[in-house]
Amino acid sequence: MIFYDIGYLKEGNSRQQHCYKVLRETNILEILHSYNPVVVGTIPIAIDIEGSDIDVACCTENLLEFRDIVRFNFSSFKDFSDHLENVYIANFEYRGLEIEIYGEPVPTFMQNGYRHMLIEDRILRLAGAKFRDDIIALKRQGYKTEPAFGILLKLKDPYQELLNLVQLDDDELMSFVAQALQNK
Incomplete structure (x- = not known):
């Protein structure tokens, strides 16, 4: 499906290229692979502005397990915060770019x-x-x-x-x- 392979970011504008490097260096997509992560939001479609974040949407049936995996792998990053209600959202910063990981029990392509x-x-x-x-x-x-x-x-x-x-x-x-x- 379109946008599931982030290779287009590598060839995109400078902000998209930076996003690609950040995703590769943090291994977010590899770590969360079993949750079908997809980068969504404004950066992929080149309408981001200063301060726009990288949004990574994931599908999980077990929000507590997902939270534990995200915390284990990313809680040491700058400004990490998270919350869990009907969905799980974690935010942190890496190389000057805010990253938001979002998990809900809906397939990513239907979110x-x-x-x-x-x-x-x-x-x-x-x-x-x-x-x-x-x-x-x-x-x-x-x-x-x-x-x-x-x-x-x-x-x-x-x-x-x-x-x-x-x-x-x-x-x-x-x-x-x-x-x-x-x-x-």
Whole structure:
């Protein structure tokens, strides 16, 4: 599946290349291999800004076991913190880059973070460079990624409505995007 092999980061922009090195040096993907880790978020689709983190989504049926493995392997990293409720989230820093590991009992390819990234990537590819620049500008103004897409595409509930767009083929999606941008 797209984005499951991080080789594209090695050939990407300087921030993506740094992300690739950090992932390799920390061995996150190898250590968490049995949890089907996938890098999601803004860095893979090149709409990250200063301070954006590396998000690693994982699938686990046993959150306590997953927490113990993450703690064992990463708790010595700078600024490590974690919490567990219905999902497990750990954060830490390495080489100036914040890393967030996220685990929930849902296959990674079905998690909202991954699904949002896929539709956002499709929209960015179809809408072009100005749209990408506008998203980045909104993010620099303090908007989170999905609300930024929501503003440009006139979505009332961007978190849900972006997921609804997944079902559209590229022609339908481009038509939707063009209509939203035309009505600015």
